[in-house]
Amino acid sequence: MNKILILLTVVLLPGCFISRSTVDRPLDAALVSALVPGETTADEVASLMGAPAEVVQLGRRTAWRYEYKVQKQAAAFLFVLGLRGMDTQSDRVWVFFDEEQKLTHVGSSFASSEASYALPTL
Amino acid sequence: MRLFLGPWCVNLLGAALLLPLCGCISGTLAKEIRHQPLTDEALDRLVPGSATLEDCLSALGAPLQVEEHGEQTILIWGWRDVRGFRVAVSVPIGNNSARFTWAEEAKDLKGAVAILGPDQVLVLLRRGQLGEILPGKRRASQLIADD
Numbered sequence: 001m002n003k004i005l006i007l008l009t010v011v012l013l014p015g016c017f018i019s020r021s022t023v024d025r026p027l028d029a030a031l032v033s034a035l036v037p038g039e040t041t042a043d044e045v046a047s048l049m050g051a052p053a054e055v056v057q058l059g060r061r062t063a064w065r066y067e068y069k070v071q072k073q074a075a076a077f078l079f080v081l082g083l084r085g086m087d088t089q090s091d092r093v094w095v096f097f098d099e100e101q102k103l104t105h106v107g108s109s110f111a112s113s114e115a116s117y118a119l120p121t122l
Numbered sequence: 123m124r125l126f127l128g129p130w131c132v133n134l135l136g137a138a139l140l141l142p143l144c145g146c147i148s149g150t151l152a153k154e155i156r157h158q159p160l161t162d163e164a165l166d167r168l169v170p171g172s173a174t175l176e177d178c179l180s181a182l183g184a185p186l187q188v189e190e191h192g193e194q195t196i197l198i199w200g201w202r203d204v205r206g207f208r209v210a211v212s213v214p215i216g217n218n219s220a221r222f223t224w225a226e227e228a229k230d231l232k233g234a235v236a237i238l239g240p241d242q243v244l245v246l247l248r249r250g251q252l253g254e255i256l257p258g259k260r261r262a263s264q265l266i267a268d269d
Binding site: 056057058059063065080081082083084085086087088089090092093094096105106107108109111114118119120 | 147148149150151152153154155156157158175176178179180182183184185186188189190193195205240
């Protein structure tokens with residue numbers, strides 16, 4: 001039995017991998033909840049959260065995107081058959097400013113912790 | 123001399139015969155998940171003509187993308203949860219090699235698009251395959267590659 005386990009391990013392990021990659025820094029939910037529409041300015045958002053990943057011009061208004069992305073992959077290859085799973089989730093925040101650069105809206109989603117290494121099942 | 127091949131030997135021999143094929147034939151069962159799906163319940167709460175930008179963000183969370191379309195603002199949410207199977211065969215031909223691939227997999231993103239007027243009130247809410255519901259000539263695969 002032990003020999004079978006050892007042989008299976010030797011045969012299967014070289015064909016397996018897991019990986020985790022991230023883009024940008026994690027977002028702090030407490031910082032996001034401290035943003036107050038009608039009061040917080042664009043300068044204050046920038047000093048609290050840093051430079052956004054993207055700025056979108058909406059007429060005279062602007063919207064900034066902050067995002068922290070996590071991608072987890074797992075794969076197993078056995079001779080000619082491979083199983084591969086990839087899960088990409090992110091924490092994402094959009095902040096909207098009026099023409100005077102005052103915060104008007106905040107939209108946030110926190111799902112980076114939901115990413116998993118699951119393989120597809122046959 | 124009599125050669126006895128036990129089950130072990132047969133399995134090893136089978137594996138040894140398969141090994142050279144590994145570089146030529148491969149089949150992959152893949153699963154890809156991207157982002158969290160929106161629920162119909164959340165989408166149903168948004169009524170064009172009365173729902174605002176605030177309502178959209180609180181009901182659906184942060185969109186993947188925000189765009190300007192004339193005087194309108196477009197919010198785009200998208201997600202993918204697909205399984206697919208792909209078979210690839212590589213054949214050496216002279217000094218080159220030919221590769222044949224057969225794949226059965228979904229390529230489009232599901233999603234929702236909210237179009238808001240200049241007054242930040244929802245004008246239109248579409249749901250379905252992003253490649254079909256995005257305004258203009260945008261393609262869903264570009265969107266997911268950019269996100």
